[in-house]
Each structure stands twice: as C-alpha cells, then as structure tokens.
Amino acid sequence: MDLFEYQGKQYFARYDIPTSPGGVADSVGEAIEQAKAAGFPAVVKAQVQVGGRGKAGGIRLVNNEQEAKEAAEFILGLDIKGHVVKRLWIEHASDIKKEYYASFTLDRNAKLHLAMVSAKGGVDIEEVADTDPEAIKRLHINPIDGISYDQALELAKSAGIDQEALEGVADVLVKLYECYTLGDADLAEINPLILTPQGKVHALDAKVTLDDAAAFRHPEWEVFKGVSELDGRERLAKEKHLNYIGLEGSVGIIANGAGLAMSTLDVVNQVGGTAANFLDLGGGAGADVMSAALEVINTDDRVEVVLVNIFGGITRCDEVAKGIVDALSSVEMRSPIVIRLDGTNADEGRRILADADLRGVIIEKTMIGAAKRAVEIVDEGASK
C-alpha cells in the first residue's frame, strides 16, 4: 500500500522522525484554518500519488489567508497526470539551507536491506542515479545486524553531507531504518531531507510503501485504508478479495495464478488484442470467487469479451465451471465469455459448462486458441 505524503509523515512521527507541523484539509475552509494553525508562511501541497506535482502547480507557498484561499481553490480538483486532487497537506514553510536524500529498501539482488544517502536531494533521485551515480552512497545492511548510529554517521560522511548536519542525518537514518523494518515498509524514502539555517535536520517529504503482507501485525494501518487511489473497478475487486489491476484494453482477463494471468495478458497481446485488466483468482478458488470475478469484470465498460484461463492445480476446474454457471444465473453478462479449462478435473468442468448450455459461452481447448477466439470476437464487434 502506497501512502500519501501526509500519511507518510504521520507514520514517520510514530518513529520520531522530525517533520514540519501541519495538517490535512479537504476543503478551502479547512485549508485556511490549517494554514493559520501552521503559521505563515505556509506551504499548500496536493496529496496525490504521482511525481511532478510541483511542476503541475500542486505545491504553493502562501503568506496570508487570502493566498491560502486562492491556493486551495486552485489545487483542490486539479488534475495532475490523471490524478485529481481531493486532499491537501498544509505545513509551516521551512527555511532550507540544504536538501539531501535518504531511503531504505530491499536489495533483491543481494538479499539485504539497502540504505541510500545523497547530498544531492530535492530532485528526482533516479535522474541523479543516471547522471551522477557517485553522488549516491549505498550501504547494505544484514537484517540480523541492523544499522548502528556509527555506521549511519559514516554513511552520511561518505555521501558528503555537511559537517553541521552529520549528526542529525545519522539520527534520522537510524530512525528511518526502524520505520522501514519495525514498520514493515517496502520503501521508506525522504526526499528532500533538509538542513535548516538553524542547523536542524528534518523530513520535508515522505514516501512510504507498506508491505500488505504484514498488515496482520499493524492494526494502526487501518486509518490508511479506504483512502488509497484505486479506481472503481479496483475498489470493488478489493472488496471481493481479488488480485486485480485495471488496464485500458477490451479483453477482460480472469486466470488462476499471477504467472498464468500475466502470461494470458501477453498472449492476448500477441494475437492482436489488448487486456482490460489483470485478474488473478489465487490458488484454490471456488465457485464463489469465480462468480465474484465475473461480477467485477462485468462492471467494466471497456470489456467486450471475457477470457477465462484456468489451469487447475489446487483450483478444481469443476468448481470453476460451477462458479460460471452460478454467476450467469444471477448476473446478466454484457459480453461473451471464452473459457479455457485445463488440469485438475478439466473434463468434468467442460461437461458442466456444456450441460448448462449457456448462451454466450465458448469453450476452447488451449490458451492460445482461447486468446485468438476472444480477439476475433472483439474484431467482429468493431466491424459491425
């Protein structure tokens, strides 16, 4: 789960990482109140999960109530690369002497945690990595050992952090590591991490991605849920506990297993179609899950044909077939369904479908055959 900046800052606060005092506003009136509470000059920041919001006009410095009002009116509802701003974060403007960068993530290659620190913060770090890789210092951390204050200090020194900021940066690094590990974040990133003229070091932004698998030990994550930027289809799928990602094409995809689902997208593409979504039923899906999947796909206007690709392992094809029959008795499908069943109890599954004699359901024997048939149906629709 990706957190918004304000949520990331709230999460940082749990681990004592210094941030600017501020608050959230969903309306112009609230924005004015928050700006007054933070104290002028204040910064009004769009809360969207996309980069480049500054360039898009989503961040404004305001010196009084009137400016706060104008900024909030402008930013609320602003479309930043397809993300419409619904919420603002308003904090007291910080005086900035220097901007640094700090992050922790997993290095899958080394199978160790990775700290990255740079004295060149405040800009796109991937650009720094491209143009000036030496400016980013890296340290691998074995999870058994963790990172000590002395190691953090050394890392900050090697990255060229200014003398007066060294202790502050080292302190933030140790706390950010706790946030990353104890806080079960896949990514904990501060860009920029600033040094003020008064010699204080603190986080001016927060980018945190939480590891959904660890939710069972973080009841405090409840407050972050329900505000993430899912589209309508994705929200419904989440309610149904389906692994779903909305895309732009016309072939609705349902498969069991992430690899097979990805592969189905690829094959549809190879035979000239485009997928409307990625949907993995997961392992051992029964009739109810299949039925929920069809329901979700059916809400998507883009879908002109549904392609169901099942290779039964734990998942039993007879169960899948029953789910399709069940679903079609209660849901009026807007588009035809092409089905490929293989693996555990495939014959039985195909028989159940054949016996039910369902309108608009086509059975194909192979994955490629099914993909071709689905794309033909889309093309026939287009030529009509």
Added chain:
Amino acid sequence: MSIFVDENTKVIVQGLTGSQGKFHGLRNKAYGTKVVGGVTPGKGGTDVEGVPVFDSVQDAVAATGATASFIVVPPKFAPEAILEAAAAGIGFIVCITEYIPAKDEAMVFNVLRRNYPGTRLLGPNCPGILSPGKCNIGITSGDIALAGGPVGIVSRSGTLTYQALNELSLKGVGQTTCVGIGGDPVPGTTFIDCLAAFEQDPETKAVLMFGEIGGSDEEKAAAFIKENVTKPVVSYIAGVTAPPGKKMGHAGAIVSGGMGTAQAKMDALAEAGVHVARNPTEAGEIMVDIVKGL
C-alpha cells in the same frame, strides 16, 4: 536422476494437522513420496491417517530420520517453522506459504545463509518440487507430470509451472525434476541453484525455464548460463505487457524504475544462447524439437 530430492527422501509435514497440510501432505504420500511424519506443537502422539504427528521437528527427525520438510502453516508462523526445521538438521525445506512479510523473509534467508549454510530452502510462496515417479513435495498435481526425463523445469510462478509440465507431458516429453522457486522477493532457492544442479545431473539433457517480470534473477541466470551451462535451455518470461509500478500478483513481480522488464530479461537470455519463446506453448514446442534432436 533428479535434483534436490529422490525416491529415498523422507519428508515430514509441518502443519500436517491443518486442512491444507492434511490435503497436500496425504496427496504427496499417495503419489509415493515417503511422508514419514507430521509436526504440530501440542499434537505429538496423535496421527493423521496413519502418519505419526510429533510436537517438534527435532522429535520428528529423531524418530523418523527425515531429511526434508514440507511447511504448510500460516504466514505468521512460517518463519519460525523454517528456522525450527533448519535447527533440527533438516537439509531441504519446502515452504508453500504465501504472504509472509518481506522483512521476515529477508531475516529468515539471512539467518539460514549465516547459521545453516547446509540447508536449502525452496520458496516461500512456491508450488514445491516434483520428481515424476519418485517424490512430490508441494501442491503440484502429480498426474500432469511424466516420468523418465530428459527435461528439467524451473519456474517462478505456480500455475505456469503446471502449464510447463502440461506442454511437455502432452507431447510425450518427460521431466527429471520440476522445481517451482516461487514469486516472492527473497526466494530461498534461485534459478542459478537449479540450473547448476540440472547441469550436474546426467539424466537432465535440457532445461525449461519460466521467469517473470521483477528483480534481476533471470538476468543473473542468463550470465550463469553463458558461463556454466552446456545443456540447451528454453525460456519464457511472463509479463511483457505488464505496466510499470504495478505488482502483478506476486510480491516480486513488479517493474520499478525501469528495472526487471520482460524485454531486458529476454534480451539477456537470448544473448546467453538461450532459446527464448514468446509464450508457454511456443516454449514447449521448441523444447520438443530439441529433445527430438538429442
């Protein structure tokens, strides 16, 4: 021959008394795998359809001489179960558990690497290992495999592993061993581990490798193949059409910062002399041709 397991491998099932553990443990036993015991704390002395249950892995190993463990427990308990097995001297651990937090997975991997270098972990979040006719540990349906070799299979995704087995079996091409390494960010066993073992195995004549987007394990495998693998390798990479920044089901399957794209992996493999197929069916067809020519 087979890799990592064979007809003599004695297996215990951690979590045998749970519904999943019972179903798959007994299914593996019915396949012919030597399932010699189960472990559930507090249930020692009981049995599951004749398979004795022990309180700890240590007890189970002492009583049965087990060398492998099949872990089927919820994510909360899986890390501890893996370390318990390693501490009891188990040399080969298969963990199918999905949704283990990444921090726990990284910790377990590093504890094994540092303290139990002789223990191999397969998974977590993998379908397991199947050596047709000899041993099946995990959740793969044994009837889609064909004994007798000559192909070794290694795959990151579960259902694509089945697809791979199916593509070969339907065309009458058998397998030596089929290993599902799992789609998590910190897998215990990698492509390279399996490729090295297949290269050493005299009965394996060719390798079918199914990868997917995310990470750089396929690129590393390509470099390894170039230097160390003399047998023909056919590969397929899933996720060519996956959009960046979206996790495609597996925690590890994500294209981020331009890293881990399918195209980069395919290019690296092709450059290493691997036959790169565009889909699982094509991969199967290429492999059938290779086997015919052996």
